[in-house]
Amino acid sequence: MAETHSLQDMRQQASIAAKVFIQRDYTNGTMCQFQTKFPSELETRMDKQQFEETVRILNNLYAEAEKLGSQSFFEGCLACLTAYTVFICMETHYEKVLKKIAKYIQEQNDKIYAPRGLLLTDPIERGLRVITIFEDRSFSR
Amino acid sequence: MKNRDYQQVEPRRARRARRKWEVLPGKNRFLCDGRIMMARQSGVLPLTLGLVLVTCGLFFIFDCPFLVQHLSSCVPAVGGVLFVFVLITLLQTSFSDPGILPRATRDEAAHTETQIDSTGNSSYRPPPRTKEVVINQQVVKLKYCFTCKMFRPPRTSHCSLCDNCVERFDHHCPWVGNCVGKRNYRFFYTFIVSLSFLTAFIFGCVTTHLALRAKDGRGLVFALQESPGSAVELVICFFSVWSILGLSGFHTYLVASNLTTNEDIKGSWSGKSGEDVTNPYSHKNICINCCSVLCAPMPPSLIDRRGLLPADESSQTGGVDMEPPALANKSETNVCTQGPKGLLGSAALSPLMNASCPQGKPQTAHPCPDNPSALTSDPSPELPQSCTAHHISKPHSNTSPPHRAKTRSHKCKRATLRIPDDTADSPASPSCSGPDHGSGAKGHRGASFTADQ
Numbered sequence: 165m166a167e168t169h170s171l172q173d174m175r176q177q178a179s180i181a182a183k184v185f186i187q188r189d190y191t192n193g194t195m196c197q198f199q200t201k202f203p204s205e206l207e208t209r210m211d212k213q214q215f216e217e218t219v220r221i222l223n224n225l226y227a228e229a230e231k232l233g234s235q236s237f238f239e240g241c242l243a244c245l246t247a248y249t250v251f252i253c254m255e256t257h258y259e260k261v262l263k264k265i266a267k268y269i270q271e272q273n274d275k276i277y278a279p280r281g282l283l284l285t286d287p288i289e290r291g292l293r294v295i296t297i298f299e300d301r302s303f304s305r
Numbered sequence: 306m307k308n309r310d311y312q313q314v315e316p317r318r319a320r321r322a323r324r325k326w327e328v329l330p331g332k333n334r335f336l337c338d339g340r341i342m343m344a345r346q347s348g349v350l351p352l353t354l355g356l357v358l359v360t361c362g363l364f365f366i367f368d369c370p371f372l373v374q375h376l377s378s379c380v381p382a383v384g385g386v387l388f389v390f391v392l393i394t395l396l397q398t399s400f401s402d403p404g405i406l407p408r409a410t411r412d413e414a415a416h417t418e419t420q421i422d423s424t425g426n427s428s429y430r431p432p433p434r435t436k437e438v439v440i441n442q443q444v445v446k447l448k449y450c451f452t453c454k455m456f457r458p459p460r461t462s463h464c465s466l467c468d469n470c471v472e473r474f475d476h477h478c479p480w481v482g483n484c485v486g487k488r489n490y491r492f493f494y495t496f497i498v499s500l501s502f503l504t505a506f507i508f509g510c511v512t513t514h515l516a517l518r519a520k521d522g523r524g525l526v527f528a529l530q531e532s533p534g535s536a537v538e539l540v541i542c543f544f545s546v547w548s549i550l551g552l553s554g555f556h557t558y559l560v561a562s563n564l565t566t567n568e569d570i571k572g573s574w575s576g577k578s579g580e581d582v583t584n585p586y587s588h589k590n591i592c593i594n595c596c597s598v599l600c601a602p603m604p605p606s607l608i609d610r611r612g613l614l615p616a617d618e619s620s621q622t623g624g625v626d627m628e629p630p631a632l633a634n635k636s637e638t639n640v641c642t643q644g645p646k647g648l649l650g651s652a653a654l655s656p657l658m659n660a661s662c663p664q665g666k667p668q669t670a671h672p673c674p675d676n677p678s679a680l681t682s683d684p685s686p687e688l689p690q691s692c693t694a695h696h697i698s699k700p701h702s703n704t705s706p707p708h709r710a711k712t713r714s715h716k717c718k719r720a721t722l723r724i725p726d727d728t729a730d731s732p733a734s735p736s737c738s739g740p741d742h743g744s745g746a747k748g749h750r751g752a753s754f755t756a757d758q
Contacts, residue, residue: 183412190438190447193586194459194473230604232597240491240600247393248492251603258602291407291607293455 186219186295196226196292205299209280218272218284222295225268229261262288326610330408331469339610341400344467348479350399357395357500360541361388364507367534368514375517380510387503394496395481402606403486404472406453406461414454443585460586462567472604475559476566485566488606491599494556501546501553508542511535563587563594 184206189199200219202212236257243250269286277284281300290296326339334345343350361384369381409417434449436456447456450463453470457463462474464484473487485493515535518528529536559569563586568574574584588594 183416185413185416188458190440190445190459193440230602232593232601236602237596237600239602240596243603244491244495244599247390247495248397249393256603256605258605262605288605288607290410290413293406293409293458294413296412 182299182301184297184299186297188293189223195230196287197223198287198295203297206282206297209282209299210276214276218276219295221268222265222287225261225265229258229265323614324610325608325612325614328614329608329610331405332467333405333469335610336400342402342610343399343483344477346466346479347399347482350480350482353395353480356541356545357388357391357503360507360538361503363534363538364510367532368507368510368538371514371518371532372510376513384503384506384510387499387506390499391496391503394492394499397492398478398485398489398496399481399483401483401489401492402608402610403484404474404488404604405467405484405486405606405608406455406458406470406472407608408453408470409455417449417455441585443583445585460565460568473565474567488604494560494599497549497553497556501549504542504546504549507538508546511538511542515539560595560598561591563598 182205184203186198186203189197191197198219200216200223202215206215239257265288266286269284273284277297283298283300285296285298287293287295324339326335326342329335332345333342334347335342364384365381369384372380434456436447436449438445438447438459440459445459447459449455450457450470452463452468455470457470458472460473461470463470464474464477466477467484469484471484471486473490475485475490475493477484478493481493481496483489514532515525515528518531519525556566558564559566562584564574564584568584574582588597
């Protein structure tokens, strides 16, 4: 955790932090998916498999958030019947999954990324456009 | 010697923590401390509200008592339910975030720039940058937004009136005074469908009422004299019902084919150019298309309007952390700084410039100008069937001359958006004729801020 905190501070100090951006992958349409291609800047820092696994799980979580299932259908119908006023008092399915995603990212940071001097940011902070990975240049293993 | 140090326990002169909506780029208006948002130009929203309220008011006052007596007490009940539906969905469409994409941070923009081959020098705007992506075996071009400094996701378009990129951009509706996009399309659709039912219902009830009064040879004139409000309702409903029903039908077709108004008008997937193009977003099944548009999980707002800015940061820094709102609710007591002031003022000009809904209530007959030069013309009652919504058909702000950008740059630096008497926007600014200047000029300020969630 301490490592994560110091890395959070690092975000403010752009001079020692490099940023790697993982862009969105639109090949399946407008669904929120990120590219699993391993960025070359991280080659010396971490394992390709681990990175791809992280992005893959994030993609699955976002797919779950946007899934058109029976639950979302009933939620949508109920909302329509109440003139969408339920959204004021009810937490939507998407928001619930976003909380899961935030927790997952925090876990990943604590277990995998922080020990390597990296920090994943939650893409919701960037409008779901990119996953930003802060790289602590002063970190040495 | 007495040494009295009066220390401020509460640093009153300390800067109040600002909320992110206060520094959000784009031409939006925020009310109630960021809880409500709409376009800066509210279009003819007051007119829409007024028409709905007046018509329903007259209905409940003049027609309901008679019809309850002579027909059924269900009449006001059904009318009441429809009226509440219409009002709530209208307000939700107008006051919610349509799906605005926050602008790219400085670092992201720089990263994107390094990936683009740019051979032009700084004195002219390079040609529009595009990126191709294959979606469901269909090649889709992603355009670069010079204002937001990013490649727009598929189906995203930059609204020049609101100066924002909006996801799944449908159109900018002056009747609701807001863009219609991914997040509020279902509200908009429910609004127009329930409004069709309401209009048709009131029309039917008024006709029945007048017919019942006029029977036994007493005549229509007698009936109208007894119930003058019904005459007004009849006129309003008669002219509205066709256009609203038409609009509902059109949007039902769009929902069933998973298209947006923007795509339909531009003919993106209709194969006009002779190529074999199909809509890559359609699920090829009407029910699934309807579900995906109307019943999909409600996406979150990507602009965290009520989040607090870190105290030491101005709007210039990207990567703002999300913080829970620290202010107690009581301290925000009604900071509704915007009232109707300014709304009506722009209503006169805005229909000319903003009219993008293909059809509307024809007694106010706003033209949908097909070209920017219509800006200076007076409103005429024509209602062209296809509104080109040209401001949305110019998503790339690549033609704005640099000098215009410079003159506007000072205006960008002003604090955001909520100033009702904002005279910086010239009448020409939001409109059809100049989508580019806004987007070009705000880029250098807007790009540096990213609002969270």
